[in-house]
Structure formats: structure tokens, C-alpha cells
Amino acid sequence: MTMASEQQVKKYLAHWFQLGKKVLLRNGREALLPQPVMQENNYSWAFEKCWQRIMASDSGDCYLEGTHQSIQELLTSTWEITPCARCSMPVPMIHLGVQQGPCPCNDLGNWPNTEIPSPRHPVDSAAHIKKICQRLDRNREEN
Numbered sequence: 154m155t156m157a158s159e160q161q162v163k164k165y166l167a168h169w170f171q172l173g174k175k176v177l178l179r180n181g182r183e184a185l186l187p188q189p190v191m192q193e194n195n196y197s198w199a200f201e202k203c204w205q206r207i208m209a210s211d212s213g214d215c216y217l218e219g220t221h222q223s224i225q226e227l228l229t230s231t232w233e234i235t236p237c238a239r240c241s242m243p244v245p246m247i248h249l250g251v252q253q254g255p256c257p258c259n260d261l262g263n264w265p266n267t268e269i270p271s272p273r274h275p276v277d278s279a280a281h282i283k284k285i286c287q288r289l290d291r292n293r294e295e296n
Contacts, residue, residue, distance in 0.1 A: 161234040162227050163204060164274045165243040167196060169217055169257055171272035172242075172264060176224070178206060179213045194277045219257045220245070240265035242272065 166176060167190050175184040185206065187199035196204075207215045207224050214223040226232060227245050237244045237256040242265075244256045258264045 159228065161243070162224060163196065165227070165234050165245070166204075166207075166217060166224070167191070167200060167274055168243050168272040170200070172258075172261060174257055175218045176203065176207060177216045177218060179211075181216070184218070191273075191275050193275075194279070195275050217257055219260050 170176075170186060170188075170190045173186065175186040177184050185203050187197065187203040189197045190200050191197055206212055214225065216223055222232065222245055227234070231247055232245045233248055234243045235246045236242070237258060239256060240258045242256070242258060
């Protein structure tokens with residue numbers, strides 16, 4: 154097992170922002186919910202600005218609403234990001250010691266909800282389409 158990377162933590166936050174969870178900065182004195190979270194195939198400017206605020210030294214401890222571990226803690230070797238057993242959303246899991254606190258979905262009465270699209274991370278549509286075209290070309294050559 155390895156520690157959560159910065160990209161994994163960003164993905165974790167982006168998923169929960171899409172469900173309306175806020176990040177609490179300065180020990181809960183300030184709440185941010187960037188909108189939109191994504192723009193085309195990247196995180197939005199609002200999301201990146203929020204991330205910079207989270208990483209700033211004057212932001213203090215920053216927490217995703219409804220969680221006990223700080224974003225700064227998640228970037229240490231103690232934590233990794235894995236799918237929740239209940240809702241499949243990304244959640245921090247401790248791999249050294251005892252897990253504290255429930256999944257952030259615990260206080261969302263309408264989640265998991267298979268009737269709506271699940272939150273996602275940015276996807277490079279052009280690269281995805283290129284891979285599909287390459288597979289089609291290979292299949293055509295084989296037949």
C-alpha cells in the first residue's frame with residue numbers, strides 16, 4: 154500500500170464537491186465549494202483556486218465536511234484513497250492503525266443514488282476517442 158498522492162486527494166475532493174460537500178478551511182471558520190468542479194477535460198479554475206487555498210500555509214487544518222482527517226493528513230504516508238464499501242465514492246483509509254470516522258456519505262440522506270450520474274474525475278475526451286478509433290482500426294485490420 155502506498156500513500157495518497159496529491160492527484161488522488163484532488164480526485165477525492167472533486168467527487169465530493171460534486172455532491173455538495175464543502176471543504177472547511179482555517180479550522181472550520183471558512184467553507185468553500187468550488188463550482189463548477191470540472192471544465193471540459195480538466196479541473197475548473199474555481200477548483201484549482203480552491204486547491205491552492207487548501208495548500209496555503211495560512212489555511213490551517215482543512216477538512217472535507219463530515220470527515221475527521223485533514224487534507225494535510227491525507228497527504229502523509231498513513232493514508233490512502235480507496236472506494237467506499239457502501240457507495241463506491243473515494244474515501245480515505247488508514248493503513249497503519251485503526252480507522253476513525255465514517256465515509257463522508259454517512260450524512261447524505263440521498264446517497265448512494267443510482268438514479269443520477271455518479272460524480273467523476275476529468276476525462277480527456279480526445280484521448281478517449283483516439284483509443285476507440287485505434288481499437289476500431291485494429292479490429293478492421295484483423296477482419
